[in-house]
Amino acid sequence: MPVYQYGTTAIEWEFQEAPHLKRHTVTVERGKPVLLRGPQVPDNEKQALIRYRARWIRQKLAEVNQPLKDEFTTGSRLLYRGKTWYCVVEPAEELSQARISFNHSRFFIQSPEGSHISKSVLRVAREAFFREKAKDKLLPRIRYWQRQTGLEATGYRMFKFQRRWASCSEDNVLEFHPRCMEFAPSVLDYVIVHELCHTIEKHHDKAFWALVAKHYPDWERCHAEVERLGVEV
CATH class of the missing domain: 3.30.2010.10 (Metalloproteases ("zincins"), catalytic domain)
Structure with a gap:
């Protein structure tokens, strides 16, 4: 999959041929590569179309990838032992279930969902973490x-x-x-x-x-x- 680097933003994109369209369109959706659709053109022209819309694409990516109300991301906080602690969410798509560890002042959450974790998945991992800590505490x-x-x-x-x-x-x-x-x-x-x-x-x-x-x-x-x-x- 091609990637266009715009400043610090890596824009993953793919092309879908759509001969019926008179001009090329760009679609940005949550969790998906940027989609360029339109008549078939050489690869360098496709790249130029992405480059031309790169600033707009970056803004849209920031908007659509905002954490949902039922999601945790890095910077969210979890309550433990009477205090709320900073969380670091690390992508771990190879895992079937999320894993939580605690290191002095912050939580590290390995998430099979990527750079975020839904509250329902977090709830299961948090319970497993609490059960384990209960043995010591x-x-x-x-x-x-x-x-x-x-x-x-x-x-x-x-x-x-x-x-x-x-x-x-x-x-x-x-x-x-x-x-x-x-x-x-x-x-x-x-x-x-x-x-x-x-x-x-x-x-x-x-x-x-x-x-x-x-x-x-x-x-x-x-x-x-x-x-x-x-x-x-």
Whole structure:
């Protein structure tokens, strides 16, 4: 496929013969090469037609390739551990699923969709990333708070709830939505203590909240943060 370099913009283009047209037309569409259509002419004339419209083509490419509302691109931000972090989206069309990694201060997202990633594809990759990070960030805190409070759970697992962040089952297995990894460490600690308290008090009554306050005095501030995000625990 021919490429015309206009300043820093590489214009990929292709020719489609259209004998019925009296003059050549140029079409610019999102995610496609620039299309030159018209009567058959020598290659140097085709190149000249692209060169003549190059400034207009560059402007149109910038317009049509603006990220859509449901897309992430480099410069977008993701919430993790209570902060939003800069994202770098890297094309990885050889992958069947997106991959996410985090390096100190930014996310690196390998996208099979190219230089952007749709929110639906990102959602799956983000959940996988959170599940993996929970092994290092969540499980040690559960163990810590079991030692601190003397409250014992029978197990722990990740579970994708529809309308809550976490739960304690009847047999005292703690369940956490993968997105709990979005919480700041202090808020995540509160969620853990909250669920551990349910191993003793199953209902949100006075006895339950007294137990929470005993083990986590800062619970009200953290609970307000959880409510602000819109899902109950």
